[in-house]
Amino acid sequence: MKDHGSPDDDIMEAMSSLCLAYDNMCHVDSLLISKDDLPLPAPFNKAWKVISKVIDCLHLRNHVDPKCKKLYNPDDKVPPAFNTMACEQTFIWASRFKKIICAMPHVHQFFFLHRLVKYRNKYTEKCHHHCKVPVLPKVGKSSTIQR
Numbered sequence: 001m002k003d004h005g006s007p008d009d010d011i012m013e014a015m016s017s018l019c020l021a022y023d024n025m026c027h028v029d030s031l032l033i034s035k036d037d038l039p040l041p042a043p044f045n046k047a048w049k050v051i052s053k054v055i056d057c058l059h060l061r062n063h064v065d066p067k068c069k070k071l072y073n074p075d076d077k078v079p080p081a082f083n084t085m086a087c088e089q090t091f092i093w094a095s096r097f098k099k100i101i102c103a104m105p106h107v108h109q110f111f112f113l114h115r116l117v118k119y120r121n122k123y124t125e126k127c128h129h130h131c132k133v134p135v136l137p138k139v140g141k142s143s144t145i146q147r
Helices: 008-016 025-030 044-050 066-071 086-095 098-102 106-129
Strands: 019-021 052-054
Touching: 008 044, 025 052, 025 066, 086 106, 098 106
Parallel strands: 019 052
Antiparallel strands: none
């Protein structure tokens, strides 16, 4: 945006619309290093302070500190259809192929993983094209996550 001549206010507004979900966000955000500005040119140095930070709903229920549930609750910062557990689901999906991938040389691992991701993306795209929801790996003990 900066290269296209956007004013700093527009860049700050765009950054504030971003949302970062992490299972241990409360600890990352409390690190001393996160209190300082980022070593980037202005206005990007303020990115960490202006983006919304949440804990995904799967991990939020394990946090006992009320501050975590208050500051990092995805319910009031993330749209309802937003999938904060996408990384967790991707990890579970990829772990199905762990034994196959570990048996391959490194060069083959990257190629195989690349083809798997391309195939999965094609499947997901096809599902969305036909107004269907793609089958996602189950995360946790139950397939339904209550907020």
